[in-house]
Amino acid sequence: MRVRALAVRIVNQFLRDKRTLALLFLAPLLILSLMKLVFGGQAISPVIGIIDAPAALTDKFEQLNAEAEIVLYDNYDIAKAALQAGELDAVLQAGSGIPELMLEGSDPSVNRAILLLVQNATRIEGGHNAPVVNYLHGGPDLAPFDAFGPVLIGFFSFFFVFLLAGVSFLRERTSGTLERLLATPIRRSEIVAGYLAGFGIFTLLQATLIAWYSVHVLGLHMAGSIGSMLLINVLLSLTALTLGTLLSSFASSEFQIIQFIPIVIVPQAFFSGLFNLDAMNPWLQKLSLIMPLTYGADAMQGIMLRGEGWSDLQLDVYVLIGFSVLFALMNVVALKKHRRM
Amino acid sequence: MRSMSDVSQICPAIELQDISRAFGKRKVLSGITLTIPKGELFGLLGPSGSGKTTLVKIMTGIDRADSGTVHMLGETMPQLKMLQTFGYMAQSDALYNELTGKQNLAFFGAMFGLKGRALESRIQYAAGLVSLNEHLNVQTSAYSGGMKRRLSLAIALLHEPKLLVLDEPTVGIDPVLRKSIWRELVHLTKQGITIILTTHVMDEAEKCDRLGLIQNGKLIALNTPEAIKLNTGSSTLEDAFIALGERAGERE
Incomplete structure (x- = not known):
């Protein structure tokens, strides 16, 4: 009997406090929706600038069906400036010899995605041409x-x-x-x-x-x-x-x-x-x-x-x-x- | 040209003209007209929820009437500078429990622009009035209910106000102390300070110079305690108010 009275009291108090009631039901929905929006979209696609790209390499990127946006540059300085401005996530200098990769570096998850992608692309192209990796910010140890x-x-x-x-x-x-x-x-x-x-x-x-x-x-x-x-x-x-x-x-x-x-x-x-x-x-x-x-x-x-x-x-x-x-x-x-x- | 103090010499402490106030659809006060001369000890009586506190807040300019005019010492209210002229003690004790009694007094003293030696001497005077000198350095959370009430009263007296507005000042104070506080209140009115208080206690109402009875937001009686008893043919104020209340109820 007392338990019932107590339960009824709590129900009555809740019904009086409309805001708490709304929060109880709506806040979880709001937060779940936010999580869906943040995590449920398409995968992150990094933007990579490539300088002196041989046609073979860009083709490889195409073939890999990479989730990356490729921007071609003729000039290293312009590409570097874009990297500093945050328009690019990485710059790949791919002329003759060993490719050089410069990562923007402040987001470790983006770093990893680009490294994987570039390694795949360069491997298909020519055996053991692993790129030299540099970081504009941070470094390989950035956790x-x-x-x-x-x-x-x-x-x-x-x-x-x-x-x-x-x-x-x-x-x-x-x-x-x-x-x-x-x-x-x-x-x-x-x-x-x-x-x-x-x-x-x-x-x-x-x-x-x-x-x-x-x-x-x-x-x-x-x-x-x-x-x-x-x-x-x-x-x-x-x-x-x-x-x-x-x-x-x-x-x-x-x-x-x-x-x-x-x-x-x-x-x-x-x-x-x-x-x-x-x-x-x-x-x-x-x-x-x-x-x-x-x-x-x-x-x-x-x-x-x-x-x-x-x-x-x-x-x-x-x-x-x-x-x-x-x-x-x-x-x-x-x-x-x-x-x- | 007369200075403000000359004007306030001849002006009543409070002058209310046809005050009405509603909260939403609920009418709390209607058509209240009331003049309180300087130096009077004026008591507001009425059942809980009759509008006493609202009326007090309108007098002081903390709240604003929907219609009607308020003058305090000749000045049209509400006005920020007039907040300096009265001391207000609300129904709740309104103290900072984390602070000591003295820190509470010093804080509110500073709000009224008191500082240095003047502040210190006012703190000692006000605390002495309510017998709290020995407890000034104790944290307020350790105070008893009566001590908190007394500290609250001391804060209202701190800046030598010309007008004291006290909402239920002696609730929770023991009879001995209540008597000494009343003696002090009467003493203050002798110095020309006007006191307006609300009360439920009939023997306190007897000590007021004049009484106003509020019921359902209307002023249903305004007179000296003796005249009120005489007019209703009652031997006690309690009976007089019950009779007046019933009469007003019938008229409605």
């Missing part, structure tokens, strides 16, 4: 973790700061301290700025610790400067902070903050570069443009794998700052719900 580690660093700073900021701002509301705070002459913008400053100190510490640990303890491949890495990590955390406090206005309990994870956090993980999106429908790929983590992860990978400097990073930096400012302003407006001046 998968070196490639997605930078994304994970960004992801986890974002994730934890988002949760922490969301919950503490929510507490301010549920404990009544926000009401009391708003009964003082403080401006709404001052509240948002204060939160930014207070949490900013901890996000800076967090970013420093994470950067140091992943480079010096875990030994992640690090081509760029630790200063830029810190900058990106702090900016990403500030975005998470402003987004977390903003969204906490739309949650009435800690439980409902947790519910934002599958809606806000998980899709960003899928789109941010943890998985290769080349296999995904191009217009779906565009979704990644509205996700802050995309820019943070792109910058982190750029710094750690390719040693990118300011000129490559500045767009990501501006976009992240833009997100933070936008969320902070929206938060100032959202506070109007509690005090209309």
Whole structure:
């Protein structure tokens, strides 16, 4: 009898909380759909630039029915520039003598695919002409973790700061301290700025610790400067902070903050570069443009794998700052719900 | 030209004109007109959910009325700078439990622009008023319910407000302390500070200069405790309010 009463109570509570109910049924579907989109598309097809290609070799590529796009170049420098710009995944110099293969190198899975393909093609062509392999970034020792580690660093700073900021701002509301705070002459913008400053100190510490640990303890491949890495990590955390406090206005309990994870956090993980999106429908790929983590992860990978400097990073930096400012302003407006001046 | 303080000398503390407020379709307040002179100890009584808290929030400018006007000390409300002039104590204690009592006081003091020695002396004064001096360095989470209430009251008194708005100030406070707090409240009104409080306790209502009774969002009585008893022919305030409530109910 008591068991029944308890079960009925739980059913009633669930029926009252429409959002939780929706989450229970819809969130798994959402995440499964995302996984299908990311993993279920056609295979990744690398782009290989070939210089001085003998007709025999290009024919071999055709014959292999290779899942690769071949671009022909006459000039090594132009091909190299395309490789540096990220338009090519590899450049094969195939004139007379031993072929030379230059890999872009920042994605180990792409590296492997190209190596296999080129080895097959050159083997059929002429006995033991194994190509000499060079790497533009990274090297043969680059492990998968070196490639997605930078994304994970960004992801986890974002994730934890988002949760922490969301919950503490929510507490301010549920404990009544926000009401009391708003009964003082403080401006709404001052509240948002204060939160930014207070949490900013901890996000800076967090970013420093994470950067140091992943480079010096875990030994992640690090081509760029630790200063830029810190900058990106702090900016990403500030975005998470402003987004977390903003969204906490739309949650009435800690439980409902947790519910934002599958809606806000998980899709960003899928789109941010943890998985290769080349296999995904191009217009779906565009979704990644509205996700802050995309820019943070792109910058982190750029710094750690390719040693990118300011000129490559500045767009990501501006976009992240833009997100933070936008969320902070929206938060100032959202506070109007509690005090209309 | 008169300065603001001259104006506020002659203006009532609170002036409400035909205030109405609805949340969605639910009407919480309708047509409330009320003037509270300076230095008065004014009590708002009414059953739970009658709209007392909403009315208090509209007086202070935290909430805005759908229609009608609010003036505080002659100034049209709501106004950000007027938040400096009153102290507000909500029904919930609204404390940062991770902080000590003193840190709580210092934080809210800073919100009102208090700092340095002035802040320190105000903290000592306000904490002394509610007998919390010895517990100031204890984390608030270790406070009893009554201590939290007292700290909350101390915060409302911190910046020497001209107007005190207290929502159920003495809930959970033991009788001895309640008496000393009331003595202090009366003392404050003697200095010209206006106090508006909501209460359920009838013997506290007796101590107010004037009472307003709210029922279903309407002000159904406004007078001194004695006059209210006299008009209804009751010997106690409790009976008077029951009689008034029934009368208002019949009219509807």
